[in-house]
Amino acid sequence: MKVKVIVTLKEGVLDPQGKAIQQTLNGMSFSDVKEVRQGKYFDIEVNTEDEKKAKAKVEEMCKKLLANLVIENYKIL
Amino acid sequence: MKSSVIIFPGSNCDRDMDVALKKFGFKNEMVWHNDPKIPKCDLIVLPGGFSYGDYLRCGSIAAKSKIIKSVIEFANSGGLVLGICNGFQILTETGLLPGVLLQNKYQKFICKNVHVKINDKENKYFKNIKKEILELHIAHNEGNYFCSKDELKSLNDNNQIAVTYCNKNGNENENDNPNGALGNIAGIFNKNKNILGMMPHPERMIDEYLSSNDGSFFFENLIENLK
Numbered sequence: 001m002k003v004k005v006i007v008t009l010k011e012g013v014l015d016p017q018g019k020a021i022q023q024t025l026n027g028m029s030f031s032d033v034k035e036v037r038q039g040k041y042f043d044i045e046v047n048t049e050d051e052k053k054a055k056a057k058v059e060e061m062c063k064k065l066l067a068n069l070v071i072e073n074y075k076i077l
Numbered sequence: 078m079k080s081s082v083i084i085f086p087g088s089n090c091d092r093d094m095d096v097a098l099k100k101f102g103f104k105n106e107m108v109w110h111n112d113p114k115i116p117k118c119d120l121i122v123l124p125g126g127f128s129y130g131d132y133l134r135c136g137s138i139a140a141k142s143k144i145i146k147s148v149i150e151f152a153n154s155g156g157l158v159l160g161i162c163n164g165f166q167i168l169t170e171t172g173l174l175p176g177v178l179l180q181n182k183y184q185k186f187i188c189k190n191v192h193v194k195i196n197d198k199e200n201k202y203f204k205n206i207k208k209e210i211l212e213l214h215i216a217h218n219e220g221n222y223f224c225s226k227d228e229l230k231s232l233n234d235n236n237q238i239a240v241t242y243c244n245k246n247g248n249e250n251e252n253d254n255p256n257g258a259l260g261n262i263a264g265i266f267n268k269n270k271n272i273l274g275m276m277p278h279p280e281r282m283i284d285e286y287l288s289s290n291d292g293s294f295f296f297e298n299l300i301e302n303l304k
Binding site for chain 1: 133141170176177179180182184221223225257
């Protein structure tokens with residue numbers, strides 16, 4: 001089955017890419033954009049149909065590699 | 078004194094480091110990331126570059142590579158591990174050093190000479206070094222050191238902040254902080270001070286005709302301290 005993961009920067013962690021995107025959007029007449037935070041998205045195909053097991057494995061992957069918990073949060077969808 | 082420089086796919090300061098180490102008397106060996114073991118040595122260096130294309134996060138893939146287990150074992154048994162630039166990023170990703178290197182504050186790759194102040198000399202890297210302020214080169218996109226408030230306090234309390242960005246007189250101010258690093262931090266130690274990670278490249282400053290000579294002070298001193 002497929003498991004989807006989103007990794008985002010924690011609040012308060014500087015995100016220069018998000019800032020650049022926000023400024024560009026503002027310059028494109030999307031003046032309402034107040035803030036952009038950029039994150040990462042993973043589509044992980046796991047070799048099992050047991051959702052609980054698959055998500056537990058993916059959670060381990062998040063902690064060990066996909067996210068750096070000093071600066072990032074992860075969300076398994 | 079023997080040293081080992083680890084080469085990851087994408088390392089690009091490995092040969093400069095080899096030249097520098099040999100110039101000051103180390104018997105250096107190059108070690109490939111897929112090798113199972115590191116030869117017996119007194120110092121392991123993780124060089125600068127873009128290991129594994131900096132995919133996912135800088136240093137994150139290298140931190141899980143085959144050779145890293147041996148590096149961690151060596152470090153945990155008190156061996157000297159020096160990580161420069163991408164090597165510093167790898168050390169934080171392995172957890173051997175606290176914190177993380179974020180993208181530079183001003184959204185630019187920075188390549189220039191900077192001054193750094195040596196904050197602690199009670200360690201093998203800087204004991205007896207002849208200069209307090211070194212002019213070294215930096216070249217990075219992710220050098221903005223960041224950690225939690227508690228971690229920063231712990232770094233300060235244990236004198237783990239090795240080098241900080243400053244002006245040529247040694248004053249640490251915002252103008253001389255090239256990348257937005259917390260507390261102008263350019264390099265840190267682990268608690269035992271056998272592991273040093275820093276963004277500046279001493280290996281690029283070992284020839285007075287090509288660069289400054291300040292990297293020479295670092296290497297000359299390091300080998301003396303290891304004898």
